[in-house]
Amino acid sequence: MEPRDSSIENLLSPMDRDTIGEILNISMGSSATTVSTLLDQRVSITTPKVEVVKAQDFHFEALEPAIAVEINYVSGLSGKNVMVLKVSDVRVIVGLLLHTEFKEEDFVLDEMNLGAICEVMNQMMGASSTALSQFLSRSINISPPTSYKIENAEQFKSKYFEAYDPVVTVHFNLMIGDLVNSEFFNLMSPEFARELITSLGSGGEEGLKKEQEQGAQQTPPEPVTQQAAPQPAPQAVSAADPPTGPAAQKPDPQPAVPAVPAADPPVPPVSQPAAQVAPAPQASPARQAAPQPDAPAAPASAYVPAASAPVLHTAGQQPNQPGYAVKGASYQSFDEQDNVLTSGQNSNLNMILSVPLEVTVEIGRTTKKIKEILDFTSGTILELDKQAGSQVDVFVNGKPIAKGDVVVVDDYYGVRITEISSNDEIMKLL
Structure with missing residues (x-):
């Protein structure tokens, strides 16, 4: 069989490998807590190291004689992973679980011991799937793990992978009190690893680049909004100015004052000086300071456009309403209940609670x-x-x-x- 054309190293980017390592670090951290309670020993599972190699290049002589534990995901995730542990580490774990000390030459992987290690792995991976469920925000369930002794390394690898198939290997350090300071492997297919990354919502480096590009596209509109904000101010001033005419050529802004109130539509008399209209309560302080004592009265024609033009109301101004009494809204108080408890009843209720x-x-x-x-x-x-x-x-x-x-x-x-x-x-x- 010829090697595949695709490069093994490019199957998972460095960011993808870091993501897988972080996901498994969180799930295995929860598993360590569960196993620690089960064995009554301090358990530490740390330092995941993620690599992608060909199946034929994966070697675990340092763990031999070894035992394999197969975990199948039945919901939430689709696939399986295989854990490879030392038999000597399994001997210590089973001894702690059964409160029995096994000698190395007396320890046999019989049905009872395999069942014990399956129970430990079941508790361990159950806690791991729960942590994954919380981390990935989805329900994840696994089938009961199955364990067996690895008699032949090549047969073991061919059971799950072809010779040139890529394999994602995750190396962990395992410490159990002062009894075990060892390591184990977690094997999975690249498809399962990619599903973990997709479930997390991470697209690797491409996803990060897209987020950066989206952030760069959203940044420029901010100064445009800041420049456009002052524009309404000159529009408000121009709306308050009188129309073009003889009065518009004068610097005195007195004719614009009667256009503000809405309750005085009649045209003021021509003989009335413009200085008497300026103290109207609706006028702004800037308008009140504008009149001069010797300013001549504006002609009557200057007020006609103001009366016929649309009436402008500034914020806070209300039209004068004749004969209306304004009262504040009243609401029913829900604190006043007919069945008010007495002090004795309150005391009895507190005793019950x-x-x-x-x-x-x-x-x-x-x-x-x-x-x-x-x-x-x-x-x-x-x-x-x-x-x-x-x-x-x-x-x-x-x-x-x-x-x-x-x-x-x-x-x-x-x-x-x-x-x-x-x-x-x-x-x-x-």
Whole structure:
């Protein structure tokens, strides 16, 4: 088979690789918190290093003998990824989970030990899918992980990839207390990696360039808006000026004053001096300062265009309305209720509201026979009726009132409520 023409290095840009590393760093950080609680040890999963290589060039001799854990995504994302871990690390993890110390020569990957590591991976990847759901703003579910020992490296690689197929490898450092200081790999196809980037809404370098171009196109209109803002000012002045005529040639702006009020449409007498009209309350201070004592009266023809022209109202001016009484709006006060509680009733209500109620969260249920329950031992695994990442039920005094998603806050489990009953329904249940 001939190598593909497309360059392996160009399948994912450096920005795409950083994006994948950041996504997996967040999801694996949540997984580390879950495994830490499960094993009662401090767990750290850090420093993701993303590379794209041909399947035939991927080597993991440093991890051999190794175990593979396959995770399939059933909703939210389409695809799978495979984790490759050291058997020695798995031995420590299973020993912590079962509270048993295994010697290296005595540890066998039998059904029980494989089931134990699958349970750890199920909890780990369940927390990872929950973190991805929150990060990508979509519901993501996985199928129960399957694990097996890698007997032959070439057969393992050919199970998922052709010899010249590109493989996205993500290298992680793994630390479990003082017991493990190791590493593991996460393998995925470029298509699955691209789906992660697309789900995040990142288009790599091209998306960043488009955002920069859009930002550059939106920047120039700002100074245009600032230059256009002062233009209405000269228009307002020109609207207040009288029309061309004999009065327009005079520097005295007194004839323009009667054009402002709307309640005085009659033409003032010719014999009335213009200086008497200037103190009108609607005139601006600038207009009041303009008249001079010795200014001659304007001819009557100067007022006719002002009366026939459209009446202009400045902000805050109202036409004179004869005989109207203006009253403020009155609104009903909702604070005044007929059934006002007395001090004794308030005291009783406060006592009722302060009663503590038991709040429990149920992640799932199962049914077992008495014989099976009597066979329970330390390390027994119970399979519940809900998948990892599903919503959990919130109960108050045994009554279901809400649903939510499991979150981790400061190394403690919590629930983010997504659905809740109304207060009336809650009171009826309680």
